[in-house]
Amino acid sequence: MRNHSKKELLEPKIPAIGDKLRIGGRIYILAEVDRQKVALINLVTGCRWRNPVCVGDPYHMTPQEFKRVIGDSEWRIEEC
DSSP states (O other): OOOOHHHHSSSOOOEEEEOEEEEEEEEEEEEEEEEEEEEEEETTTTTTTOOOEEEETTTTTOOHHHHHHHHOOOOEOOOO
16 A cells, blocks of 8 residues: 655645546546647536636646636546
């Protein structure tokens, strides 16, 4: 079993393209919808969570960039 650093335990992992997130009772996938633009797409309806957000590197978003994607919503990564 891997030991986690204090930093890893205090700061949640920033999701990457293709990760599935649960927000409320719905599951979304983090997708690159245009060059350097990401959005959360509902897996059932295909609708976006909100408008796409421009990011520097869609595969390695900063915490600030991800905050613009998710807003103040509570979320967790879905292990599928």
